[in-house]
Amino acid sequence: MKNPYATVQYAGDDFFVAVSPSGHAQVIDIKGERSDAPSPTEFLMMALGGCTGADVISVLHKKRELVTGYKIEIRGERREEHPRSFRKLEVKHIVRGRGISEKAVAQAIQLSTEKYCGVAATLRPTAEIVTSFEIQEEPQP
Numbered sequence: 001m002k003n004p005y006a007t008v009q010y011a012g013d014d015f016f017v018a019v020s021p022s023g024h025a026q027v028i029d030i031k032g033e034r035s036d037a038p039s040p041t042e043f044l045m046m047a048l049g050g051c052t053g054a055d056v057i058s059v060l061h062k063k064r065e066l067v068t069g070y071k072i073e074i075r076g077e078r079r080e081e082h083p084r085s086f087r088k089l090e091v092k093h094i095v096r097g098r099g100i101s102e103k104a105v106a107q108a109i110q111l112s113t114e115k116y117c118g119v120a121a122t123l124r125p126t127a128e129i130v131t132s133f134e135i136q137e138e139p140q141p
Helices: 040-062 102-116 118-123
Strands: 007-012 015-019 025-029 066-078 086-098 128-137
Touching (some): 025 040, 040 066, 040 086, 040 102, 102 128
Antiparallel strands (some): 015 025, 066 086
């Protein structure tokens, strides 16, 4: 059974262990120069990619696009002043497949960014989210 909340517990040496409501544990590293695990802001970038990616791939499957690979690259620019929140997030969708429709990809990204992705909706009031995409044609076997 799912827990109603996430937990984050200090584990020493500038590490935390986070446990999601579904019971999955992740280490968080707050000592930036060490980089032995993702930082909290890196998790936020990954959450945006996972959220929008889930929407986009779902829409492309419903449109019966022949997707053979899909990757999202997220680049974040943070403010210099504290709190060093994101000022801009660039989200690039790289879709690989056979005969993928540019229109279908653009629509799927727009639906995710403007309607479905809760992480984007949460970030949008304080950070500009810029999306782009690239379609890579899969060679015929």
